[in-house]
Structure formats: C-alpha cells, structure tokens
Amino acid sequence: MSRQSRRTGTFIVTREHKRFVEFANTVRRNATMGLCHGRAGVGKTLSARRYAHWDLIEPLVTEWGKREDSDAKVYAASARARTLFYTAPISGSLSALRKDIQPFITRLSICIDSHERPEWTGHYSKPLGPIELVIVDEAERLTMSGLEFLRDQFDRSDAGLILIGMPGIKKRMSQYPQLYSRIGFVHEYPPLSxxxxxxxxxxxxxxxxxxxxxxxxxxxxxxxxxxxxxxxxxxxxxxxxxxxxxxxxxxxxxxxxxxxxxxxxxxxxxxxxx
Incomplete structure (x- = not known):
C-alpha cells in the first residue's frame, strides 16, 4: 500500500470522480490537452491517481529493481490505464522535471510492454512510447521551460496531457499562447454536493x-x-x-x-x- 492510500483510506467513487473519468477519457481518446482545476482538498489528486491505478503502479516504477512474479498484476494495470501520474517538483525547473519524469516514462512503458509483448526489446519512435495519457499534478509549480518541455513531449507523441492545479491555473496558462492554444478541454472539480x-x-x-x-x-x-x-x-x-x-x-x-x-x-x- 502506498503512502497516499494509507493517508486517504478506502477510495469512495463519487459523482465528481465519475465526471473526472469522463474528462480524462476524452482527453486521452482525442490526444489533446486538458486543464483540471479546483480548490485544495476537493479530490482532484485522488481521482487522478485512481484513474491511473497509481497506488498499485507507483511502488514498482519508483523502487525499480529485480522483477517478481507478483509484478504481473502491475503490468496488467499499466496496460489498462496507459496513464502516467506525475507530481511536478517544487522547483518546477526543466532540469528537475526531466530528471524526475523520464525514469517514470521508461519504466511505465516497460511495464505496459511486459504485459502485452514481453519478448519485445526494440526502441520507441515517440518519446512517450505506449503511454496514452500523462497527468501532471501541482502544475502551477512548473516554470516556463518546464511547460515548454511538456508541450514538446505532447507535440511529438500521440498522448494526451492533463495539467491539474488550483483555480488560478487557467489564467496562468493563458499567458503561454503556444501551450494554451493546444488545450481542448477544461474541467472544474467542485466540492462535494x-x-x-x-x-x-x-x-x-x-x-x-x-x-x-x-x-x-x-x-x-x-x-x-x-x-x-x-x-x-x-x-x-x-x-x-x-x-x-x-x-x-x-x-x-x-x-x-x-x-x-x-x-x-x-x-x-x-x-x-x-
């Protein structure tokens, strides 16, 4: 069990979580960009981690080591979700972003392929490989260069990208025309009714x-x-x-x-x- 699941307990499927799933599926299916914003604590991060099966996948892709037979369930979950969940580093700089996210991309891609074609040892022609959606939490931490790096990864792949942040993130992203023009969907995550x-x-x-x-x-x-x-x-x-x-x-x-x-x-x- 991950630290996140120990802190939050059993996940409860709410109407707002279902709406987030619909939003994420649309961004993934259309290989576009999406913004998700909402006040602190309303459930954005929990929904995103649930969508990506990240409580199950995170320990393996973080503590990368010798493979075990039990890893097969992680491979299967990775292949179903094809989604990378990533929390932006506090500095949000390009160097920190590249250093943190690249191992996750590589390891998650290996997990997906370990389920679908375990004998394959080739190289990916696109930077995100078989990953179809990248979700970046705490996106307001990212610097301009960090955002440009994500935009470049998006442009050179067939994957969707979701940026999650506080309510002001939409206004901030509008200051970067090259990124903002690629945003196809915006989703507000409100408090529980x-x-x-x-x-x-x-x-x-x-x-x-x-x-x-x-x-x-x-x-x-x-x-x-x-x-x-x-x-x-x-x-x-x-x-x-x-x-x-x-x-x-x-x-x-x-x-x-x-x-x-x-x-x-x-x-x-x-x-x-x-």
Missing part, C-alpha cells in the same frame, strides 16, 4: 461500525455538524473522520454525536473550507 456528502457520511458511519439513521435526531445533528465544518472538502472530511474514529475508540463511544464531531474538529486545523 450536500447529497454526495450524505452518501459519503453513510459510508463512513458504516465503516466505523455505526448505523446512520436520518430519522434519528442525534445522527442528523452530527451529520449537519460535519457538513458545516467540512463544506464539501473531501480531504478535510477524511481527516475529520480519522479523529472521530480515534475519539470513539479511546472513549468506547457507541454512537457519533455532535459533541464527538466538535471534539474531533478541535484536534484539526480547519480554516475556511470554502
């Missing part, structure tokens, strides 16, 4: 061994408090439930109440979730 919050809360209640009853005033007050505190922020919601679980376990509590929620919230740094 109230209905989706209720769905996620039911899943979390069940995970902790409690049953949520909409007709129960105590459950309704607790749910309302969680919705108010997190304002549809998926990451904050998960962190809050981690604290709720800790408090319930320590105090041997048999139900989630508004007081438990407030106590859990006091242990977190909760700013303006909007």
């Amino acid at each position: 109230k209905d989706e919050m209720q769905f996620v809360l039911q899943r979390q209640w069940k995970k902790l061994g409690f049953g949520q009853d909409d007709a129960d005033f105590t459950d309704a007050r607790a749910a309302a408090a969680i919705i108010r505190l997190t304002a549809g922020n998926f990451r904050l919601l998960q962190r809050l439930f981690m604290q709720i679980e800790r408090i319930a376990r320590i105090n041997e509590i048999a139900a989630i109440t508004e007081d438990v929620v407030e106590a859990a919230a006091q242990t977190l740094v909760i700013g303006n979730a909007n």
Whole structure:
C-alpha cells in the first residue's frame, strides 16, 4: 500500500470522480490537452491517481529493481490505464522535471510492454512510447521551460496531457499562447454536493461500525455538524473522520454525536473550507 492510500483510506467513487473519468477519457481518446482545476482538498489528486491505478503502479516504477512474479498484476494495470501520474517538483525547473519524469516514462512503458509483448526489446519512435495519457499534478509549480518541455513531449507523441492545479491555473496558462492554444478541454472539480456528502457520511458511519439513521435526531445533528465544518472538502472530511474514529475508540463511544464531531474538529486545523 502506498503512502497516499494509507493517508486517504478506502477510495469512495463519487459523482465528481465519475465526471473526472469522463474528462480524462476524452482527453486521452482525442490526444489533446486538458486543464483540471479546483480548490485544495476537493479530490482532484485522488481521482487522478485512481484513474491511473497509481497506488498499485507507483511502488514498482519508483523502487525499480529485480522483477517478481507478483509484478504481473502491475503490468496488467499499466496496460489498462496507459496513464502516467506525475507530481511536478517544487522547483518546477526543466532540469528537475526531466530528471524526475523520464525514469517514470521508461519504466511505465516497460511495464505496459511486459504485459502485452514481453519478448519485445526494440526502441520507441515517440518519446512517450505506449503511454496514452500523462497527468501532471501541482502544475502551477512548473516554470516556463518546464511547460515548454511538456508541450514538446505532447507535440511529438500521440498522448494526451492533463495539467491539474488550483483555480488560478487557467489564467496562468493563458499567458503561454503556444501551450494554451493546444488545450481542448477544461474541467472544474467542485466540492462535494450536500447529497454526495450524505452518501459519503453513510459510508463512513458504516465503516466505523455505526448505523446512520436520518430519522434519528442525534445522527442528523452530527451529520449537519460535519457538513458545516467540512463544506464539501473531501480531504478535510477524511481527516475529520480519522479523529472521530480515534475519539470513539479511546472513549468506547457507541454512537457519533455532535459533541464527538466538535471534539474531533478541535484536534484539526480547519480554516475556511470554502
């Protein structure tokens, strides 16, 4: 299990994740560029990693070494996704980008071919080989030269490219006409709606061994408090439930109440979730 999955827990398929999948499929199918933007914590990164099967693939392509029989499931996932997920380095410079991303490109390509044609030992005529989509998270970190490198890779391949960032990334990219003119789709990743919050809360209640009853005033007050505190922020919601679980376990509590929620919230740094 990767560090990311340990921090986030079980993935929950929401409507916004399904919309992201449709967006990513369109960019990949049309071999174009796409921008995905949204506030911190709404689920952009989780959706992108899920789409790329990156929790499964990342450990192998990061700690490249002797092959094991168990790697076959990674090869199969790589061939299905054909997607590279990459987080831009903090400096965002060209040298850092090339140093970081090139090994991932090579190793992921080998994984794909190990599943489809294991005896093949030739060279790729295009820089991304069999990869069909590259997703770059934290794209606002990239310098102009870093963005130009990605544009060049895009132009010389048949792959799609998705840049993920905060809401201001669209305005920033518009300052680079050569890159911006290639963007075919823009996707906004909004916070969870109230209905989706209720769905996620039911899943979390069940995970902790409690049953949520909409007709129960105590459950309704607790749910309302969680919705108010997190304002549809998926990451904050998960962190809050981690604290709720800790408090319930320590105090041997048999139900989630508004007081438990407030106590859990006091242990977190909760700013303006909007």
